[in-house]
Amino acid sequence: MSLLNSREQAADASATYVDTLAAHYKEAGAKKDAKPPVLVLHAGHYSSEKWQETGTIDALTQAGAYVVAVDLPSYGKTGGEKLFNAEDRVKFLQAFLAAVKLEKVLIMSAGYGGIFAVPFIASYPDRVVGYITASGIGLEEAGHELVERTDLTMPVLVVWGGNNFPQSTAAKIYSWVFPNSELTIFENGGINCYLEEPEKFNDVVVNFYQSRL
DSSP states (O other), X not given: OOEXXXXXXXXXXXXXXXXXXXXXXEEESOOOSSSOOEEEEOOTTOOHHHXXXXXXXXXXXXXXXXXXXXXXXXXXXOOSOOOOSHHHHHHHHHHHHHHTTOOXXXXXXXXXXXXXXXXXXXXXXXXXXXXXXXXXOSOTTTHHHHTTOSOOOSOEEXXXXXXXXXXXXXXXXXHHHOTTEEEEEXXXXXTTHHHHSHHHHHXXXXXXXXXXX
C-alpha cells in the first residue's frame, strides 16, 4: 500500500492513497534527531481533533516533540471504510509513515486506536521506540501469543481509570506482553480517563516522553 503526500497548511496536511483515499492528519512541532517523533491515534467516535482539544498535541510539542495525529480510515476528514483486518491496519500505518517520512516513532493511542497500534508494534517492533496507551484495546486477541515474544522491550506507559477495573486482565496484560511497561491509574477516572482529566494525562505523557525515551 503506497501513499502520495501533499501538504495543505502548517497545522493540517493530507496523505493520499494511490486509489484516492486521503488520510488527513495534523502535525505540530519540528523534527529533531535527538527526540523521537510521536504518532497519535484517536479513539472511536473521535478524530485527530480530539487530541488538539485535550491540549495533548500542544503539551508534547512544548516538550520538544514533533507530533503527527492522523484521522484513521472512516473517521474525521479521512474517507474510506473501517479496516476490520489487522493486516490491513498495519499496512495503513506502514504506508502512512512512509508518506510522512517517519521511520521510528513513539506511538500513542486511546481506545480504538490500539487495534492499529498493537499489531503494528508486533509487526515492526524495531520501528517503535515506545508506546503510550490510554484505556487501550488491541491485546485481547493476540496478547497471549505476544507474551512469548522477547523483542517487545520498548518502554510502555499504560494509563487506566480507577473505575475501569485496573485489576482486570485487560489492564494487566500489558505488563505480561511488554516487560518494560508501567501502569498509571487515575483513581477517579473511567474508561475515558484521559478526557476526564486531560491536564493530568498530559503531565504524565510529557514526563514519560522526557524521562523514558
